[in-house]
Amino acid sequence: MALVGNIRDFGLSDFLYLVDRGYKTGGLHLSHGEETALLFFERGKLVMAARKPEDQHPDLLVRLGILNEAQLAQARASLANRDNGTTLTDVIIEENLAAKEQFQGALQSFTEEAVYGLFGWPEGEFLFEQNQRPAREAPVIPTPISVDHLIMEGVRRIDEWGRIKDRIPSTDMVVRFLDQPGERAKGVKLAAEEWRVFARINGRDTLAEIARKTNLSEFDVCRIVYGFLTAGLVEVMRQPRPLPVKGGATVADPPRVKRSLVNRIINRIKGM
Amino acid sequence: MQTVKMVISGAVNAGKTEFIKAISEIEVVSTERRATDDTKLIKKETTVAMDFGRIAIADDLVLHLFGTPGQKRFDFMWEILSEGMLGLVILVDSTRPETFRETNRIIDFFVSYRDTPYVIAANKQDRPNAWSPDELRLALRQPPHVKVLPCVASDRESVKNVLLELLYVIQERSED
Ligand SMILES: Nc1nc2c(ncn2[C@@H]2O[C@H](COP(=O)(O)OP(=O)(O)OP(=O)(O)O)[C@@H](O)[C@H]2O)c(=O)[nH]1
Ligand SMILES: [Mg+2]
Numbered sequence: 001m002a003l004v005g006n007i008r009d010f011g012l013s014d015f016l017y018l019v020d021r022g023y024k025t026g027g028l029h030l031s032h033g034e035e036t037a038l039l040f041f042e043r044g045k046l047v048m049a050a051r052k053p054e055d056q057h058p059d060l061l062v063r064l065g066i067l068n069e070a071q072l073a074q075a076r077a078s079l080a081n082r083d084n085g086t087t088l089t090d091v092i093i094e095e096n097l098a099a100k101e102q103f104q105g106a107l108q109s110f111t112e113e114a115v116y117g118l119f120g121w122p123e124g125e126f127l128f129e130q131n132q133r134p135a136r137e138a139p140v141i142p143t144p145i146s147v148d149h150l151i152m153e154g155v156r157r158i159d160e161w162g163r164i165k166d167r168i169p170s171t172d173m174v175v176r177f178l179d180q181p182g183e184r185a186k187g188v189k190l191a192a193e194e195w196r197v198f199a200r201i202n203g204r205d206t207l208a209e210i211a212r213k214t215n216l217s218e219f220d221v222c223r224i225v226y227g228f229l230t231a232g233l234v235e236v237m238r239q240p241r242p243l244p245v246k247g248g249a250t251v252a253d254p255p256r257v258k259r260s261l262v263n264r265i266i267n268r269i270k271g272m
Numbered sequence: 273m274q275t276v277k278m279v280i281s282g283a284v285n286a287g288k289t290e291f292i293k294a295i296s297e298i299e300v301v302s303t304e305r306r307a308t309d310d311t312k313l314i315k316k317e318t319t320v321a322m323d324f325g326r327i328a329i330a331d332d333l334v335l336h337l338f339g340t341p342g343q344k345r346f347d348f349m350w351e352i353l354s355e356g357m358l359g360l361v362i363l364v365d366s367t368r369p370e371t372f373r374e375t376n377r378i379i380d381f382f383v384s385y386r387d388t389p390y391v392i393a394a395n396k397q398d399r400p401n402a403w404s405p406d407e408l409r410l411a412l413r414q415p416p417h418v419k420v421l422p423c424v425a426s427d428r429e430s431v432k433n434v435l436l437e438l439l440y441v442i443q444e445r446s447e448d
Contacts, residue, residue, distance in 0.1 A: 001400065001401055001402070002401055003369075003401070003403055003407065004369075004401055005368075005369035005370060006369075006370060008370075009369055009370035009371075009372070009373065010369040010370070010372055010373075010411065014411065017410065017413075018407060018410040018411055021410045022406060022407060022410050166373055166376075237384075238384055256445075256446070256447050257276075257358060257442065257445075257446045257447070258446060258447060258448075259443060259446040259447065259448055261274075261276070261333070261446070262439060262442050262443045262446045263443070264329055264330060264333060265276070265329050265333075265335055265439055266436060266439045266440075266443065268327065268329045268330070268335075269327070269432055269435055269436055269439070270432075270436065272295070272327075272428075272432060
């Protein structure tokens with residue numbers, strides 16, 4: 001079933017996170033005024049991004065200088081004789097019509113730029129059609145692009161407090177590393193300024209303290225940490241409130257309930 | 273007579289009133305009124321004070337269900353409602369991603385300062401284009417140990433299941 005919404009309310013970076021963590025395959029259709037975009041994902045990774053209808057066409061490979069007209073014609077002719085599971089990209093690689101690194105590099109930069117531009121949209125309807133795949137002839141990337149890399153770069157281009165405030169309501173919050181950032185942490189490339197913040201994360205300092213220690217503005221620190229959050233590297237927490245102590249237990253502890261009481265409720269609801 | 277309390281919360285229109293109605297033994301004393309703030313753009317009638325439901329467990333024990341009011345200006349009620357609660361159900365309208373941030377704000381309010389047992393009910397699963405529980409978990413960034421359950425609030429069996437799943441979480445933390 002399709003997932004629909006507006007990126008004003010559920011941001012593009014949130015969506016990319018969902019695609020990545022949910023290993024989603026499908027087509028994400030975006031529209032904002034006159035503009036549209038179509039992104040395809042294969043098991044959580046980006047394989048194509050078109051900001052214009054013609055970018056879904058194989059001619060794009062000629063425009064990007066990956067193939068010449070004759071090579072494209074040859075690739076299309078071979079594709080016609082292949083089974084349905086084979087794509088134009090497969091044919092180009094198998095028949096060595098373009099060097100794989102050059103093919104990958106040119107198409108990857110084009111695709112990334114197309115996506116980065118989308119982070120500037122203040123709003124836009126989205127519709128994610130699950131399991132929709134690009135046409136066989138579409139210019140898909142040989143090696144799909146990992147999405148967390150896109151998220152970090154996209155978030156670098158965000159400069160509005162509003163969105164950041166949603167996830168980081170106050171600079172009194174403490175930043176700490178997630179216990180299990182897992183494999184993802186390896187793929188993320190940080191800029192110098194981001195490293196400065198990254199190195200200060202210790203699970204005790206607040207965002208305000210990190211700003212002071214790094215000589216960055218609070219806004220910059222929040223923006224950078226927002227990127228880490230979105231990429232799933234860290235979490236932010238409120239500082240534990242100093243609590244009055246009552247007979248050893250803090251007031252914030254929920255009341256301990258008796259198992260027998262819970263069991264009685266369970267049995268009653270089961271029997272309803 | 274001992275009473276215990278559970279709180280049913282969630283953004284405006286998530287299905288809190290419907291949920292409590294489906295399971296309560298008494299007519300829910302929900303004070304539906306015309307909405308006065310932004311809520312009125314979404315619906316004509318919203319829950320002004322709160323919802324209340326009751327399930328008698330035995331002669332000496334009653335379970336009360338409190339639904340939090342929808343409109344923002346009643347947020348002060350949350351503090352009062354959450355005092356001494358056994359657990360919390362967070363309802364989400366799975367068809368409206370524009371409410372996910374508000375949902376996170378609510379979870380944060382109830383859960384960040386106290387370690388309240390809670391489950392998330394991905395409501396309105398019967399509607400086309402409902403986000404699945406797995407998708408909601410990612411959208412709301414809930415860790416794997418938090419239960420995100422499919423729910424149709426108008427269906428009593430579904431509501432029972434959500435309450436039972438919450439009770440199992442509470443049971444794990446209870447003492448002998
Ligand atoms: N299809 C479907 N509709 C539902 C479901 N749950 C609730 N609804 C409908 O959604 C609307 C909102 O439900 P309410 O129970 O009034 O929601 P609420 O959370 O109490 O709303 P407020 O009190 O205004 O915050 C009503 O029209 C319900 O009939 C469900 O599981 N499936
Ligand atoms: Mg209501």
